[in-house]
Amino acid sequence: MNLSQRQEKIIEIVKRDQPLSGEKIAEHLGISHATLRTDLSFLTMAGILEASPKVGYTYTGVGIEQFLFDKIFSVKVEEIMLSPLLTPQDTSIHDAITNMFMYDVGSIYVTDKEQQLVGLLSRKDLLRASLNSNLQNTPVAVVMTRAPHLQTCTKDYTILEAGAVLLDYQVDSLPVVSEDDPKKVIGKITKSRIFNYIMQQAKQTETNR
Structure with a gap:
């Protein structure tokens, strides 16, 4: 599955400057935090980013889980x-x-x-x-x-x-x-x-x- 350009940019920013809050990531991209919520939720749920309260987002070092691809995207x-x-x-x-x-x-x-x-x-x-x-x-x-x-x-x-x-x-x-x-x-x-x-x-x- 391909990530969007914005999702790839988010990963790049977090890898470079982690940990980062959602607000800081949005600031780097020049967009509002609200605009980023869906992308951040997806990347977190996919296991690519990890969100910690009062710490921010960190990069987990893994790609999209095979489970997600096999079980979700192969659904009829x-x-x-x-x-x-x-x-x-x-x-x-x-x-x-x-x-x-x-x-x-x-x-x-x-x-x-x-x-x-x-x-x-x-x-x-x-x-x-x-x-x-x-x-x-x-x-x-x-x-x-x-x-x-x-x-x-x-x-x-x-x-x-x-x-x-x-x-x-x-x-x-x-x-x-x-x-x-x-x-x-x-x-x-x-x-x-x-x-x-x-x-x-x-x-x-x-x-x-």
């Missing part, structure tokens, strides 16, 4: 995927916007009469569409991202593989489709779902040490 999408929100392609933009905020989702998958995937609606799609003065009568098919341009995955993808697709194509979610029918949506996986799962498992690993 089907184990953590979410239920998808589907809508017919003749749904009005107005109703789609209402549903998106009612169910608090970042994307809606659009299907035809046979429940086959034909497109995706993102918040960006609906934000652009909201400039239309006829939201009640304009179907989502007019503004959706169409199927040929969609990235999907199957339930047998690992979360590492799914995460790579999400990052490579700079999208927030992937429809999880049936292996037997690539247009049948059976779930969805998102950046936030993967991140939350990794953090939950990392925290549990730290607790069980």
